[in-house]
Amino acid sequence: MALNSVKETGVLIVGAGPTGLALACDLARRGVDALVVEQSEALFPGSRGKGLQPRTMEVLDDLGVVDAVLAAGGKAPVGMVWQDGARQGEHEMFERPGPTETAPYGEPWLLPQWRTQQILHTRLTELGGGVAFGTALTGIAQDPDGVTAELSTGTVRAAYAVAADGGRSTVRRTLGIAMTGETVDPAPMLVADVRIPALDRLNWHVFPGDGSGHLAVCPLPGTDDFQVVGQFADGEPDISPAGVRELIAARTHLTADDVTDVRWSSDFRPRAAMADRFRDGRVFLAGDAAHVHSPAGGQGLNTSVQDAYNLGWKLGQVLRHGAPESLLDSYEQEREPVAAEMLGLSTRIHRGEQRRGAATMQLGLGYRGGPLSVGGAGALEAGDRAPDGPLPDGRRLFDLFRGPHFTLLAVGTDAELPPLDGELVHVHGIDAYEPYGKGVFLVRPDGYVGWAGEDATGLTGYLERVSRC
Incomplete structure (x- = not known):
């Protein structure tokens, strides 16, 4: 992909590792213009992050690549x-x-990192995106309206930028954001x-x-x-x-x-370290640029892909659906505690203090008590991962969730629902289901319950925080 001397884009993504590619795929399916730049001439060639945890497999399912992942791995x-x-x-x-x-x-899936990146890159190409290889970031500045990045091939102007350029992140160092941590071994x-x-x-x-x-x-x-x-x-x-x-x-x-x-x-x-902040104005840190893990337990790549999954829908809401920019504050507020928890887990496993088990699969992670988690009903609280389950027509709940939209589930209730933007929010009614119980549940685009209640009271107000509704 050749760059002109000056280019404008919605989001500049620095780094074409798993984090940057997953984010680019998510933005592309939302219709957000994004440019991925990668200093190397090709995708990373090694196997380093070879374990995909079950929660990451669910993310890859939503991004439309899980069949390729299942076929290529084991x-x-x-x-x-x-x-x-x-x-x-x-x-x-x-x-x-x-x-x-x-x-x-139900268990980790082995796939060498180079193959994961290859699959994501292919998906990005299918969605109309691409990567500018052999393109180095040489400088970055921002103002209230956007980010100006100096690249080895020219200048790019973007609304936002994301540092997905690894543990030695050029973006992070240019911004002067420190990493705090320890040597694990x-x-x-x-x-x-x-x-x-x-x-x-x-x-x-x-x-x-x-x-x-x-x-x-x-x-x-x-x-x-x-x-x-x-x-x-x-x-x-x-x-x-x-x-x-x-x-x-x-x-x-x-x-x-x-x-x-x-x-x-x-x-x-082996180190465990985390950036002192995950956001600096219009620039966000994701993946290894924000946190570096011991490889024990296979948490680094997985936590990184989920950073991208959390940030992607929020950037999409702001850039495409008129959501207030304050929505982007929730990225750091939600992901920083998760990264800290996974860093501690990786370190304990490396030192033999904890065995690989349910915690490493990341299915129990969530955002309870977070800034976008409101209410509760039935068996779930806002912030919980929305469980899968069978439907009478042979589909599954994950089939309903798949895509860039919100999903409103009326579970075992005929509560009156307000009129909603059908493109932004897909509405479904299902019978009472034990993992949910009964109630009304708004499932975010990243598969977590954002809002829940016994009826729809307060739903419209919540949607105003995350969209133009």
Whole structure:
């Protein structure tokens, strides 16, 4: 995508990782003009964030890519512990509750990050969007009416900008926003994508090590690759192909020659840190630009995609549906506590203080008590995730929610409803359903109950806060 010397857009998204691409897809389906710029010449090539949690799968369902995700990925294999070249026995890496009527995605789904980004990029193209690769941000300034960004290819003027450019965010540093946090583990780590035909793909292979650090080798579904993660109790990782081969040979029963290809490698030190604020005027921080996690528990990419999902509909309401700009204040108010909670969870899992389980699946997260959560009825309170469920015609509640609109559910009640904008709010009546009980529920575009009541009293006032209604 070529840029003119000056370009105008609704939203400038800096970074074409999972966060930026998910946000761009959400904005595109809302009819919001957005420009994604990426400093690299191509999408990220590695597997780093390989686990998609059930709540993120629901987001991807709504964005129209879950079928591609399911086709390309797979369930995580059972762990196998090795010692002195011998198998010591299998163990589950995390709990697998399985799908339920209210939550159709019952366990994490493995998909290398490069494939997730590829799928989102394809979806963005289908929606008429794209990415300006090889385009670096060199400066950013804002005024009461918009943002002016200096790029390596020209100048862009946007109503808003979103920093989705990772843990070393250029946007965040340019704005002078600090990151506050801690080192989770002083030992550096290596992550690499390799091919090892001599190793079976039936297990997630774990080599505890002898004090030099552990090593894990996980088959990546839909590919011939394994992701290797190694800890270094002493010294620094050598991420060269020869160094990766030597590491595997030193800590496993495999030889260096068994590693036929090293396709990508990187190193990092596990940290838990969060930006001091997620918004600076007309610029928002999302994903790793706002919070960086230990990879333990698979929370980083998932929390990041959900940042985008929270912000996308709000930008859409302001730019396309006349919502007051104050609606955008709720992004930081809602996402900052969630990010802090997930940072703590990742750190506890990394340190062995908590096992991967229901909390890591993120289905229990919500916005109760938040600025956009009003009321309660039946079994739900405003701010709760809206559960899935079957409908008499063979569809599911998630089918009703899918799309950029709000959904008003009258559950087990014939309460009188006010006239509403049919494009903005889709109205459905269903029989009483235990996960909801009875009442009137306004489900936000991101799948959370925004407003709830025994009848529609107060609904119109709530909608005025989030739209032109």
